[in-house]
Amino acid sequence: MQDEEGLVRRAQEGDREAWAGLYEANFERIYRFLAARSEGRMEAEDLTEQVFLKAYQSLGGFNWRGVGFTPWLFRIARNAAIDAQRRKGSEQKFLSDPPPPPTEKDPQAMIEEKELMEVVLSHLPRLTASQQEVIRLRFAAELSIQEVAQVLGKSPGAIKALQHAAIETLRQRLHI
Amino acid sequence: MNEKIAEALNDCLERLERGEALGDVLARYPEARQELEPLLRASIVTRKALGAVVPPPGARARVWTHMQPAMKVRSRPSWRLLWLRPWAVAATSLFLVFLLAGGTVLASTNSLPHQPLYAVKLAAEQARLVLTPTEAGKARLELALAEKRAREMVAVAALNRPEDLEELANRLERHLEKVAGPAVAVPASSPAGSPTSEPLTDKGAEGAAGLSAAPAPGSPTVQAAATADVAEPPRAALTLEATPSPGVIATPEAAPSFGVTATPEATPASAVAATPEPVPSAAVARTPEPTPTPEGTKAHPQGAAAPEVTPTLEATTPEPTVAPAEVATPEPTPTPTATATARETSTPEKTATPKATSTPERTSTPRATRTPEKTDTPKATPTPKTTATPKPTATSRAEPTRTARTEQPEPEKTAKPDLEARLEKGARLQDQLLDEALDKVPPESREALRQALEKNRDAYEKALKRLQDKHDEEQRSDR
Numbered sequence: 001m002q003d004e005e006g007l008v009r010r011a012q013e014g015d016r017e018a019w020a021g022l023y024e025a026n027f028e029r030i031y032r033f034l035a036a037r038s039e040g041r042m043e044a045e046d047l048t049e050q051v052f053l054k055a056y057q058s059l060g061g062f063n064w065r066g067v068g069f070t071p072w073l074f075r076i077a078r079n080a081a082i083d084a085q086r087r088k089g090s091e092q093k094f095l096s097d098p099p100p101p102p103t104e105k106d107p108q109a110m111i112e113e114k115e116l117m118e119v120v121l122s123h124l125p126r127l128t129a130s131q132q133e134v135i136r137l138r139f140a141a142e143l144s145i146q147e148v149a150q151v152l153g154k155s156p157g158a159i160k161a162l163q164h165a166a167i168e169t170l171r172q173r174l175h176i
Numbered sequence: 177m178n179e180k181i182a183e184a185l186n187d188c189l190e191r192l193e194r195g196e197a198l199g200d201v202l203a204r205y206p207e208a209r210q211e212l213e214p215l216l217r218a219s220i221v222t223r224k225a226l227g228a229v230v231p232p233p234g235a236r237a238r239v240w241t242h243m244q245p246a247m248k249v250r251s252r253p254s255w256r257l258l259w260l261r262p263w264a265v266a267a268t269s270l271f272l273v274f275l276l277a278g279g280t281v282l283a284s285t286n287s288l289p290h291q292p293l294y295a296v297k298l299a300a301e302q303a304r305l306v307l308t309p310t311e312a313g314k315a316r317l318e319l320a321l322a323e324k325r326a327r328e329m330v331a332v333a334a335l336n337r338p339e340d341l342e343e344l345a346n347r348l349e350r351h352l353e354k355v356a357g358p359a360v361a362v363p364a365s366s367p368a369g370s371p372t373s374e375p376l377t378d379k380g381a382e383g384a385a386g387l388s389a390a391p392a393p394g395s396p397t398v399q400a401a402a403t404a405d406v407a408e409p410p411r412a413a414l415t416l417e418a419t420p421s422p423g424v425i426a427t428p429e430a431a432p433s434f435g436v437t438a439t440p441e442a443t444p445a446s447a448v449a450a451t452p453e454p455v456p457s458a459a460v461a462r463t464p465e466p467t468p469t470p471e472g473t474k475a476h477p478q479g480a481a482a483p484e485v486t487p488t489l490e491a492t493t494p495e496p497t498v499a500p501a502e503v504a505t506p507e508p509t510p511t512p513t514a515t516a517t518a519r520e521t522s523t524p525e526k527t528a529t530p531k532a533t534s535t536p537e538r539t540s541t542p543r544a545t546r547t548p549e550k551t552d553t554p555k556a557t558p559t560p561k562t563t564a565t566p567k568p569t570a571t572s573r574a575e576p577t578r579t580a581r582t583e584q585p586e587p588e589k590t591a592k593p594d595l596e597a598r599l600e601k602g603a604r605l606q607d608q609l610l611d612e613a614l615d616k617v618p619p620e621s622r623e624a625l626r627q628a629l630e631k632n633r634d635a636y637e638k639a640l641k642r643l644q645d646k647h648d649e650e651q652r653s654d655r
Contacts, residue, residue, distance in 0.1 A: 023240060031231040041232055048231075049239040053246050113228045120225035139219070140226040142193075145186055157179070163189075164182035164215070171218035 008069050012059050019059075023052055026070065030077050033141040036121070037081050037132075047084055051077045071150035074141060078133070078151060123173040131166035134159055184208050185215050192216065288332055289340045312595075315355045319598045322351035322636075323605060329628055330609050334616040338624035345628050345635075352602075352639040355595060357646060596643055603636035 004025070010018035030051055035044035054076050062072055124132050130152070137148045145163070149156045188201045198216060202209045281300040284293035301321055308314045325348040332340040606629040617625055 020240075024236075027236050027239070028231060031235065032226065032229045035229045035231075036226055045231070045235050045239060048235075049242050052239065053243050056243070056247050113224070116221060117225040117228050120222050135222060136226070138189075139223040140229060142227075144190075157182075160182040160186045161179065164178065164185050167185065167215050167219050167222070170222055171214050174218055174221060176214050176218045176221065 004069055005064065008059070008062065008064075011056075012062070019056060022069070026073055027052070029141045029143075030073065033074065033077055033136055034081055036124075036136045036140040038084070043084070047077070047080050051080050054080065067150045068147065070143065071147045074137065074143065074147070074151045119174065120170070123170055126173060127166050127169055131162050131169065134162040135166045135170070138163060181208060181211060181215075184212060185219075188212060188216055189219055192220070288328055288335070288337075289343055290332070290337060315595055316598070318351045318354045319595070319602060322348045322355075323602055325351065326602075326605060326609055326629070326632055329625060329632070330613040330617070333613060333621040333625035333628075334618075336618045336621050338621045341624055341628040345631050348632055349635045352599075352635050355599070356639040356643040596640055599636050599640040599643065603633045603640070606630070606633040606636070 004022070007018045007021045007025075011022060027048065031044055031048045034047045034051070035041070038044045038047060051073070055073055058076070062069065067075070124135065127135065133152060134148055137143045137151055138145075143151065145156045145159050149159045152159065154162075184205045188205070191201045191204075192198065198213075198220075201216070202213055205212055280293070280296055284296040284300065287293040287297050305314055305317055308317055325344045329341050329344045329348075332338075332344065610626055610629050613625060614622070
């Protein structure tokens with residue numbers, strides 16, 4: 001965290017390397033979070049670029065009071081995704097062109113993973129919007145309860161309750 | 177109950193994220209195990225499914241490259257961000273402190289002694305003095321502050337607070353002391369050879385250059401002229417006399433003050449006898465003292481000096497009865513003994529100086545003296561008399577001599593040191609202030625103000641005298 005704070009300060013002072021470090025640390029999580037709610041791989045990539053660009057341009061206005069850098073970045077990502085959905089005018093269901101599973105794996109395992117991914121993603125829309133956000137942020141973006149609470153502007157207790165309800169719904173859908 | 181399960185579920189998920197085994201995690205919640213286990217399995221599946229979403233190869237570099245052109249535009253750090261930086265906080269605090277202090281100082285600008293902000297005003301003045309690097313700058317500032325005090329005196333008098341006048345007058349005097357050094361008590365009659373007189377003689381010897389020129393006319397120069405007369409034609413003498421006169425013109429007011437305050441006695445008989453005519457004229461014009469001088473002039477006017485003097489006397493002091501007498505006498509050139517004058521030079525000069533300082537005559541003389549032609553034709557000097565006309569205006573006022581000073585031209589100011597010119601101006605200012613204040617000040621405070629301003633003027637004149645003495649000493653030591 002201290003490293004992240006140092007990188008952010010340096011990036012705010014115009015240090016491009018520091019900004020590159022922040023990009024490296026967050027790119028995959030942001031992409032995953034956006035891919036979990038966008039309709040295609042290219043769209044997720046475009047949105048990721050928009051998110052980092054917006055973050056870079058707004059970095060001067062960022063401060064450490066209230067919200068950490070990661071939640072701040074995911075707020076931007078979430079807003080970008082919501083805007084993209086509004087522009088399209090349709091509620092996204094799940095990835096029509098899901099990102100490829102990790103390579104260099106057993107083909108059978110890859111198929112199983114892809115199937116599992118599709119199944120899970122197909123059940124996500126059954127959740128409430130808040131539950132979906134909590135699941136994406138907790139399991140795709142791998143944020144902590146505290147960070148999710150900061151992104152969504154809710155209390156940690158509320159996030160835990162949403163998480164519980166979302167997982168219970170998914171459990172029922174997945175017949176576990 | 178749900179809250180407890182939600183809490184336990186999250187704790188188990190975090191432990192799993194840290195790499196703990198599912199069995200170990202469930203073992204922590206044996207009572208909720210049955211409820212937690214399916215939830216944790218569903219969570220693991222969901223995490224695995226969503227975690228399997230991986231950016232395509234090259235996406236990271238592609239996105240970075242696409243961003244570069246747009247990354248040239250960047251917002252500046254907001255004030256909120258700046259506020260977090262310690263130096264920004266310190267700078268802002270300092271700025272606020274200065275702003276507040278500056279505002280208070282500004283508000284105190286027009287305060288008067290009885291007002292609370294007056295102390296701030298004085299403190300700010302002290303700060304300015306401390307921050308002024310050069311001695312000359314400090315002296316100029318002290319003079320400006322003295323002027324301020326004088327104006328404050330008018331203001332407090334206008335508010336009918338005569339009790340503040342004394343304090344202000346004392347402050348003014350202290351300012352002037354810092355310009356010219358502390359006031360030294362001068363005995364009522366200083367001996368001819370006293371230090372005050374010496375510098376004057378020296379000045380005279382030097383000639384018209386500098387302030388010293390002013391006192392000179394009476395003393396050394398004149399004496400020299402006297403001696404010269406014997407050997408040479410009046411021309412030389414006239415030129416010599418001329419030299420002093422310019423000085424007089426330049427510092428008309430200052431010069432008189434010397435005569436009056438410092439060495440009133442300068443006119444000792446011997447001196448008078450020795451020194452020629454200029455003495456009388458000056459003395460007459462300025463102050464009552466002149467009476468002795470006329471006698472001197474009568475006794476032995478020098479041909480050279482006399483002509484010049486006469487005109488001035490007539491011109492400047494038409495009213496003073498004394499003057500005419502002098503006028504008559506000067507022309508009789510016969511000087512007792514050139515040698516005598518030479519010897520006495522030191523003493524007589526003194527007498528001469530004060531008188532010379534007297535405004536009216538000098539103004540007139542200078543012109544005559546400047547042009548050598550005049551020396552040839554002493555009668556021409558009368559023309560200067562017209563210049564002397566200021567006197568009449570002076571007479572209109574309560575104190576003719578003073579007013580005359582103010583009105584006299586100051587063509588040679590540049591030749592004088594700046595401080596002396598300013599002191600002269602300051603002395604004049606006191607009269608101006610009195611004039612200006614007459615309508616504003618309630619009658620009961622008027623007299624007190626008048627006295628206070630007169631005291632100021634004396635302080636200015638003394639300061640000028642001290643300053644000139646100081647200069648003389650410096651010059652002597654240089655020599």
